[in-house]
Amino acid sequence: MQRLKRDFFERPTLTVAEELIGKTMVFRGTPAVITETEAYVGEDDPACHAARGKTQRNAVMYGKAGITYVYFIYGMYHCLNFVTEAEGFPAAVLIRGVRADGVDDKKLNGPGKLCRFFGITKEHNGEDLTVGDGFYVADTGLTLPFKRTPRIGISAGTEKLWRFVV
DNA sequence: ACCCCGATCGTA
């Protein structure tokens, strides 16, 4: 159980998105294995929230790697991301699916669903995953087979194979 | 001040 430090997140977003598969995120004491991620990379990525520059909502994407980016969408859901790359470059990995012991996969197999299950909201935007034990990510040595596909639920940028799913 | 639409999900 090796806790991921800032240098894990401070790398190319595709690398982080791929390597997060099989890692364990621990939120308020509840562990969950990450099974699906997507990369959103910089202002030139039309699907990235930073595509039209820095705003109040996406501000944390411009900050340090290893910080949470949580946003509210469709009037009823929250989505969880981990900020990546160098400070000043807006990029993040969307957590689209996890697995947890004793929990039906159907409650965790979507970005909105897993946030609802954990109770993750905008209150948790900007949390540092490398400080304290409230929210962190660890490497348990587990590796899972996965595939690369186009990202889901977006209208632009679908040509990139930036989704990683077990 | 207003308007459109979205990194979703459940039901049909």
Added chain:
DNA sequence: ACGATCGGGGTT
């Protein structure tokens, strides 16, 4: 295939 539901961001 479609409706629910509302905050954010661009535009006026």
